[in-house]
Amino acid sequence: MKKIQILGTGCPKCKKLTENAEAAAKELGIECEIEKVTDINEIMKFGVMITPALAVDGDVKSAGKVLSVDDIKEALR
Secondary structure, X not given: OEXXXXXXXXXXXXXXXXXHHHHHHHXXXXXXXXXXXXXXXXXXXXXXXXXXXXXXOOEEEEEOOOOOHHHHHHHHO
């Protein structure tokens, strides 16, 4: 099971990234756990300075932008 983490404080962009991640996982038919990381200190542990960010299994795939569903699907493969 993959672990998808959305790093951000809960802004509209973070919420959109979460929606896109959920849609991507559903379209691929993969089991995953989606975790929202909102604590700024936890976000900084990932080395992320700009949000929203997406991490898959602890590996940061993007920061500072809202990835499309297709982009997230590519990151999950």
